[in-house]
Amino acid sequence: MDAMLDTEGKETSATHGAYRRLRNMILTGELPPGQKLKIEQLRGLLDTGASPVREALSLLTSDMLVERIDQRGFRAAPVSKCNFEEILLLRCNLEETALRASIANADGAWEDRLVLRHHHMKKASQKGAPDFEDAHKAFHMALLDNSKLPLLLRYCSQLYDLNIRYRYLAAGGSSYKKRDIAAEHQQILDAALNHDADSATRHLIDHYRRTGEYLSNQMEP
Amino acid sequence: MDAMLDTEGKETSATHGAYRRLRNMILTGELPPGQKLKIEQLRGLLDTGASPVREALSLLTSDMLVERIDQRGFRAAPVSKCNFEEILLLRCNLEETALRASIANADGAWEDRLVLRHHHMKKASQKGAPDFEDAHKAFHMALLDNSKLPLLLRYCSQLYDLNIRYRYLAAGGSSYKKRDIAAEHQQILDAALNHDADSATRHLIDHYRRTGEYLSNQMEP
DNA sequence: ATGTCAAATAATATCGATTTTTTCTGGAGA
DNA sequence: TCTCCAGAAAAAATCGATATTATTTGACAT
Secondary structure, eight states: OOTTSSOOSOOOOHHHHHHHHHHHHHHTTSSOTTOEEOHHHHHHHHTSOHHHHHHHHHHHHHTTSEEEOTTSOEEEOOOOHHHHHHHHHHHHHHHHHHHHHHHHTOOHHHHHHHHHHHHHHHHHHHTTOTTHHHHHHHHHHHHHHTTOOHHHHHHHHHHHHHHHHHHHHHHTTTOSOHHHHHHHHHHHHHHHHTTOHHHHHHHHHHHHHHHHHHHHHTOOO | OOOTTOTTOOOOOHHHHHHHHHHHHHHTTSSOTTOEEOHHHHHHHHTSOHHHHHHHHHHHHHTTSEEEOTTSOEEEOOOOHHHHHHHHHHHHHHHHHHHHHHHHTOOHHHHHHHHHHHHHHHHHHHTTOTTHHHHHHHHHHHHHHTTOOHHHHHHHHHHHHHHHHHHHHHHTTTOSOHHHHHHHHHHHHHHHHTTOHHHHHHHHHHHHHHHHHHHHHTOOO
């Protein structure tokens, strides 16, 4: 009834597979915030043993997508407006640092990668492909990855994931206006290709603040 | 049916205990960077089963103290000058953000906590207590924790740990001059108590840069 | 009715053993 | 001598079952 959707064939290990699937379910809201995650239940859902499930949950714990409670098992991490705003704040800070470093290291190969990722993202956006999310993240990470700062990139990636979770929760995953966004992406790309760090970071941060406000307004507390 | 031997009272779970001990061994260099971490070996060392060891290693993976390699197990994370410099860079950036936010929220209770932590740290330093490391971290985290930004604090704590690892590796864990450091701590404390964000962050960052250079000089590549 | 405690239930945490996968070793062919 | 392959050994990943710990239930006393 379900699972052949995400499968790109390669499942190296049961643990890794469970990690990917659980992570996806949490990001999309299929496993809602705060929900108790019982081993048995997940074991059945993922059709695997208890050990891989348990290990996958441990990994998700450090991605801050799952909380471990004393001796009482696991639950999907809760959400709050406060948490959302912190994510936004940190993203603005860290991605600015990373983007400036990326531009400082700019070279032809990086520019090529950027153009390519942007193109793929546009293509996926037009035909409403289910992998738009992936392409979108790939573009954003490509902007940053020329910084050659792996820890920073890791944090940015983590925060990116925490953020898309709020997008799904607030809007069912697709309802934020794509025209606006496309133009914003274009501006960021152009500035990056011109090695204009000030302009690129300004556009990037505006991009985040704008969608941030949009989402913030959709939340209660 | 046995385990009341370990006199330290609070071992909530075998997994958590293994996590703490392994983490300590990696931070202090007892398990050197790059070392293969075999389950059997650790199982014997920690006197526990394979499951807790495995789960502890998973947790350490996301602290970036352990690397998981495909289907080939785990190893202690490698070190490099490059990695060290990135840690330094990120700490300066993130801790400045956190410290400014802390000072912005300053109140009497926070100031009390600061003074107390500082006092404990000085006391531990004088009598060369083995828990100086803990007191030192507690003081630094107390500077930041009034920011009320849990994600940021988590990152700062992680980076702090990654950094003390380099201290142990470079100097056997204790040889960096304590007089200097005491004065620097005092300056940071005073500035924070005066709610002087500029001065506090300047002193804090200088503090990091200085010990950073000291350690950097002790490294080869 | 209500609060408390003990037995029953459910879920977690852990262990021991099995199954895969990788790594090591040694010999046959070039 | 070197490379390539098969078989043996080692290690990791996974499973099934047990022990431990939390939660619920229901009877009893207030």
